[in-house]
Amino acid sequence: SVMNNEKLIAIIMGSDSDAKVMAEAVKQLKAFGFECDIQILSAHRSPTFVADYAKTARSKGIKVIIAGAGGAAHLTGAIAAKTSLPVIGVPIKSSNSIDGWDSLLSTVQMPTGIPVATVAIDGAANAAILAVQILGTYDNEIASGLDSYKQELQDKVLAKNAKISEIMAPFLKEKE
Numbered sequence: 001s002v003m004n005n006e007k008l009i010a011i012i013m014g015s016d017s018d019a020k021v022m023a024e025a026v027k028q029l030k031a032f033g034f035e036c037d038i039q040i041l042s043a044h045r046s047p048t049f050v051a052d053y054a055k056t057a058r059s060k061g062i063k064v065i066i067a068g069a070g071g072a073a074h075l076t077g078a079i080a081a082k083t084s085l086p087v088i089g090v091p092i093k094s095s096n097s098i099d100g101w102d103s104l105l106s107t108v109q110m111p112t113g114i115p116v117a118t119v120a121i122d123g124a125a126n127a128a129i130l131a132v133q134i135l136g137t138y139d140n141e142i143a144s145g146l147d148s149y150k151q152e153l154q155d156k157v158l159a160k161n162a163k164i165s166e167i168m169a170p171f172l173k174e175k176e
Contacts, residue, residue, distance in 0.1 A: 025066055068089070
């Protein structure tokens, strides 16, 4: 649904260890027909590159930035500080993380004036859907794709509901 496969959404992660989580955003965006600009940029280890990317993203045609990081998770805030584009943060439960709580709080607790829309810990797929929803506010073709997606979600639930007695049966067996 995207004209000339132009990259409207950026996906930035702080480390290659974040790739498994952030791949869920890439998969979700591909399902909606979006190619994305994918980068590994560390807020702490490559701060100049993070700032440069954030400052130039709009001029490259990027409309929404999704950023994922674990641990101290400064990446989303560092990006949001240098751009007026919407930034969606994915807090990642990484090897140096305190069960993901440090990443979540570092991503969500932004000062007034520097918002970061934050999804659940490891919630990269939802970050992708939110990015598409943002683009859908001004593009009816994208909005139509989202409507179809939401209808598919509803249909899956209703199909499961139709089989509720089968689904419940194994859990309702009497123990012998």
